[in-house]
Amino acid sequence: MSQLNDIKGRLALITGASGGIGAACARQLASKGTHLALTYMSSLPNIQSLTIDLHSLNKDIRISIHKVDVGKAEDIDKMFSEIDAQHGHRPDILISNAGYGKRIPQIWDIDLEEFDYTINVNLRASFILTKGCVEYMRNQRWGRIVFMSSIAAQGGGINGCHYAASKGGISGMMRNLSTRLAEYNISVNDVAPAMIGDTGMIPNGAAFPGLTETIPLGRLGVPEEVANVVTMLVTTGYMTGQSLLLAGGLK
Numbered sequence: 001m002s003q004l005n006d007i008k009g010r011l012a013l014i015t016g017a018s019g020g021i022g023a024a025c026a027r028q029l030a031s032k033g034t035h036l037a038l039t040y041m042s043s044l045p046n047i048q049s050l051t052i053d054l055h056s057l058n059k060d061i062r063i064s065i066h067k068v069d070v071g072k073a074e075d076i077d078k079m080f081s082e083i084d085a086q087h088g089h090r091p092d093i094l095i096s097n098a099g100y101g102k103r104i105p106q107i108w109d110i111d112l113e114e115f116d117y118t119i120n121v122n123l124r125a126s127f128i129l130t131k132g133c134v135e136y137m138r139n140q141r142w143g144r145i146v147f148m149s150s151i152a153a154q155g156g157g158i159n160g161c162h163y164a165a166s167k168g169g170i171s172g173m174m175r176n177l178s179t180r181l182a183e184y185n186i187s188v189n190d191v192a193p194a195m196i197g198d199t200g201m202i203p204n205g206a207a208f209p210g211l212t213e214t215i216p217l218g219r220l221g222v223p224e225e226v227a228n229v230v231t232m233l234v235t236t237g238y239m240t241g242q243s244l245l246l247a248g249g250l251k
């Protein structure tokens with residue numbers, strides 16, 4: 001296996017693979033021969049049909065499925081025990097993608113419980129997931145970490161400050177980790193999408209009348225375009241500490 005950027009035979013953990021963007025990432029990595037540990041929380045039928053698709057793309061890869069609420073540290077611990085048992089080692093690649101965002105634009109409508117829950121699922125989980133992977137990556141001096149941020153991290157998008165804080169926290173954590181982990185050949189980046197259709201968050205343009213017209217490119221993004229950026233990051237280890245905006249021209 002090439003020490004640089006070959007991901008064939010590596011193991012990638014993708015959280016939220018039952019959703020639009022996570023499933024697209026899984027398809028691309030499967031086609032490159034990467035073994036997969038995939039998580040879902042509630043959408044079991046999605047993950048089951050995805051697994052069938054993935055095996056038809058590449059019958060040689062090992063795929064494990066884990067039911068995880070990433071807001072619960074004990075669920076994440078249990079998942080790592082399952083990964084140890086089923087793959088024999090921790091992930092070489094972490095795609096921390098599972099996310100939550102109840103659309104509440106104004107701070108006076110966001111209660112503390114909603115704020116805490118959003119921070120737990122979007123930010124705290126990425127910290128716990130990284131801690132679970134990073135020792136193995138450090139020992140082998142090879143690792144790739146990609147967080148799923150959002151245009152919200154820089155104040156944009158259609159959600160409120162609770163979601164912005166959770167995604168902004170991810171970008172700050174990414175930048176810090178990228179400087180700390182570079183000497184161990186672990187790259188850390190995030191992807192910051194906006195307005196991606198075919199997802200639970202934005203099923204299609206019709207679900208949000210007028211939204212598409214606000215996007216300079218005049219259309220929603222598609223999950224495969226986000227996956228293209230994730231694949232580029234995990235196969236380009238020289239790039240680290242970057243937040244890549246993928247937003248159809250939105251600022």
Ligand SMILES: NC(=O)c1ccc[n+]([C@@H]2O[C@H](COP(=O)([O-])OP(=O)(O)OC[C@H]3O[C@@H](n4cnc5c(N)ncnc54)[C@H](OP(=O)(O)O)[C@@H]3O)[C@@H](O)[C@H]2O)c1
Nearest residue numbers: 016019020021041042043069070098099195196199200201
């Ligand atoms: N779509 C966009 O325009 C957009 C823009 C910016 C950022 N993002 C980010 O992209 C990521 C993926 O979202 P998506 O657009 O693909 O939406 P999605 O289709 O709704 O997928 C969300 C995924 O996250 C999982 N999830 C939600 N809460 C969870 C929890 N507490 N524990 C574990 N898993 C949980 C869901 O699992 P189950 O369905 O199995 O419950 C699902 O797999 C998220 O981090 C989101 O914030 C999306």
